[in-house]
Amino acid sequence: MSSGIVIIGGGQAAGWAAKTLREGGYDRPISVVADEPWDFYERPPLSKSVLSGSAPSLTRLFSEEAQAALDLTWYRPLRAEQIMRSQQCVMLSNGQRLPYDQLLIATGSRPRLPGGAWQHQPRIHALRSWDDALALRAAFADCRRLAVVGGGWIGLEIAASARQNGIAVTVFERQPALCQRSVDPAVSAALLALHQQHGVELHLDCGDIQLSQQQALPQIGSTHTAAQPFDHVVVGIGIELNLELAQQAGLAVSNGIVVDEQGRTSDPAIFAAGDVACHPQWGFSLQSWAFAQNQAIATAQAMLDSQAAPYQDLPWLWSDQYDVNIQILGLPAAGGTTVMRTQPGGPLWFRLGEDRCLQQLVAFNDARSIKLAKRWMASRRPLDAAQLADPHFSLMSLR
Numbered sequence: 055m056s057s058g059i060v061i062i063g064g065g066q067a068a069g070w071a072a073k074t075l076r077e078g079g080y081d082r083p084i085s086v087v088a089d090e091p092w093d094f095y096e097r098p099p100l101s102k103s104v105l106s107g108s109a110p111s112l113t114r115l116f117s118e119e120a121q122a123a124l125d126l127t128w129y130r131p132l133r134a135e136q137i138m139r140s141q142q143c144v145m146l147s148n149g150q151r152l153p154y155d156q157l158l159i160a161t162g163s164r165p166r167l168p169g170g171a172w173q174h175q176p177r178i179h180a181l182r183s184w185d186d187a188l189a190l191r192a193a194f195a196d197c198r199r200l201a202v203v204g205g206g207w208i209g210l211e212i213a214a215s216a217r218q219n220g221i222a223v224t225v226f227e228r229q230p231a232l233c234q235r236s237v238d239p240a241v242s243a244a245l246l247a248l249h250q251q252h253g254v255e256l257h258l259d260c261g262d263i264q265l266s267q268q269q270a271l272p273q274i275g276s277t278h279t280a281a282q283p284f285d286h287v288v289v290g291i292g293i294e295l296n297l298e299l300a301q302q303a304g305l306a307v308s309n310g311i312v313v314d315e316q317g318r319t320s321d322p323a324i325f326a327a328g329d330v331a332c333h334p335q336w337g338f339s340l341q342s343w344a345f346a347q348n349q350a351i352a353t354a355q356a357m358l359d360s361q362a363a364p365y366q367d368l369p370w371l372w373s374d375q376y377d378v379n380i381q382i383l384g385l386p387a388a389g390g391t392t393v394m395r396t397q398p399g400g401p402l403w404f405r406l407g408e409d410r411c412l413q414q415l416v417a418f419n420d421a422r423s424i425k426l427a428k429r430w431m432a433s434r435r436p437l438d439a440a441q442l443a444d445p446h447f448s449l450m451s452l453r
């Protein structure tokens with residue numbers, strides 16, 4: 055009898071892979087091993103509408119009926135503890151062994167946390183799961199002063215949501231600029247101004263951050279700032295990929311599980327998708343909603359048909375902070391120049407390479423230009439910096 059497909063992880067990549075397998079006609083068993091008790095759900099609202107209070111419940115990936123129609127066998131809340139490649143089976147935390155014909159690893163990532171005194175403190179939070187979001191939302195109810203450690207995307211979204219709840223927010227960032235790894239300094243400066251306009255106190259280049267206690271409240275100080283007490287602290291200093299299963303199974307791992315353009319790992323019966331996968335095109339894992347969905351779809355198609363089209367996409371992610379929708383297309387690259395365009399809806403920053411082709415576009419409240427830029431990037435169209443910067447020049451004329 056066929057063992058079918060086992061998917062490890064019950065997140066976004068797992069959900070889209072399961073759906074694609076069924077839509078592609080896969081009629082054998084699909085088992086999902088998930089350590090969270092919930093149906094597939096969206097994580098982006100957790101730091102935005104769930105915290106700001108406008109989305110009180112879990113945002114499902116699929117309706118209840120649509121998910122039931124996938125006819126999945128769930129093993130939850132349970133962890134996959136080991137992949138036994140020679141026997142083609144997965145060992146679960148309850149001791150059960152699940153055999154597989156093909157295996158998909160979609161274990162995602164977890165927040166990076168400082169150790170020591172930062173651990174097991176009820177007033178210190180991180181945000182990854184629905185449970186984390188509920189705990190943080192409850193904390194907001196008795197919070198007058200919040201410290202956010204880390205000025206990356208998640209930290210800034212939490213800061214914005216806290217301000218929308220009337221909470222005083224202080225952000226501590228060790229780097230000299232916000233979101234330094236993913237955007238140009240000019241964009242970092244605009245993010246800084248945005249948060250300052252909304253009353254956030256930001257300490258950039260703050261040096262080492264120390265935690266102490268003052269009358270049961272956490273106290274945060276740094277090399278360059280005096281220690282001060284907060285009601286709650288959120289740590290948003292990046293993520294760790296959940297790579298342990300793949301490493302223990304001896305799969306090739308480097309900046310994520312190494313996969314080909316069809317999501318296949320170094321073992322042809324095992325695939326990987328989402329945050330945990332390192333894409334050959336970019337050489338690292340891109341933790342974005344679009345990648346988790348689209349690369350998982352391409353991987354599931356390849357699990358059904360080895361001739362399926364390889365995954366190809368441009369890196370794209372978004373963030374919502376206050377009333378600004380920020381979209382980022384492409385990756386920052388060394389060399390080249392940044393051209394800013396000031397326009398009524400919100401600014402655009404174009405990063406042009408030495409060949410005048412677009413490497414990255416960051417847009418505040420302008421999804422239309424992102425759509426257009428996808429075409430320029432795909433066709434490697436050279437662009438004119440003066441035209442891009444001129445608000446009277448219509449970008450649509452470059453269609």
Ligand SMILES: Cc1cc2nc3c(=O)[nH]c(=O)nc-3n(C[C@H](O)[C@H](O)[C@H](O)COP(=O)(O)OP(=O)(O)OC[C@H]3O[C@@H](n4cnc5c(N)ncnc54)[C@H](O)[C@@H]3O)c2cc1C
Nearest residue numbers: 063065066067089097098133134162328329341342343346
């Ligand atoms: C708060 C938040 C806000 C975000 N906002 C944005 C945004 O605005 N824009 C954007 O582009 N991206 C955003 N992202 C990123 C995006 O949500 C992720 O890239 C995406 O969820 C990754 O999907 P995944 O399936 O790879 O991993 P996950 O969604 O993390 O799912 C992996 C699942 O596997 C489980 N798991 C791990 N190990 C095991 C095991 N051994 N056994 C069983 N289960 C296991 C995990 O607990 C988890 O449930 C955000 C992420 C977070 C956390």
